[in-house]
Amino acid sequence: MKFWVPLICLPTEEYLPLAEAAERLGFAGVLLADHLAVPDEFASVHPSGENPFSAATEFPDPVTMIATLAARTERLRFITYTYILPMRDPFTVAKQFGTLAQVMGGRVSLGCAVGWLREEFELLGQDFGTRGARTDEAIAIIRDFWDDGWAEHHGRFYDFDRTGMFPRPDVRVPVLIGGAGRRALERAVRNDGWLGMNYSWDDVEDKVGTLHRLRKKAGLDGGEFTVFVVANAAPSEATYARLRDMGVTDTLAAAWQAGQPGQPDTETLEDRIAHLEKFAARYL
Known part of the structure; x- marks a missing residue:
């Protein structure tokens, strides 16, 4: 089973040294979250039942950050966990992630989801109610461009004749789907894997x-x-063996406790690297 380091809700200046440490220690890769602009006040509730961040939480652009980290690493892989696809147009996403895959030798996966923060969609002028259907069309268009550099689509939300996008990636870019509902699982099956969150056994x-x-x-x-999931259980050999037996292929390296919105972060970069070293020595 592969272990991934979450570069999520951390100070942006820590991303590079943590990624370099993750590669040195043998982790599969790192996860990067995505939010474009968070209203100061919002009523939407995260699918976990909690709001794990505030409008002041740092969310560096994942595409820019992946390019930066990839230039300083050789083996480390990257997954967006998760990129809110229906807040963007499929042409930009196909170009960005296709370019990343091409120059990185295929070390990136497009982990995407339909999103949950209604106020963010409204801020951007995007329809929250059609986000699932738009996601399906967008994935089809993105894959079409990646296949041979050409796409044509006549659908409900996007309608265009034969169009080229080059260079195209010469390696397959996995598309992994986040979300807990039935539609998300069905969408994952149509693609390359599922990105789950924290769940009970x-x-x-x-x-x-x-x-x-x-x-x-x-x-x-x-x-x-790919079947990525995190169990609501303390890290242990038994926890990870049970996940493997269930068919889980990838999980989070729970090397440190996630911070809480509005609470000071008392851990230093050196603390987090030490946690990664301890976790790697025991589980990798």
């Missing part, structure tokens, strides 16, 4: 089992498919 078993049943029904049983 019962929920992990239910969602992973649903994924396997959906893939089998679609004739996709077997083959490479």
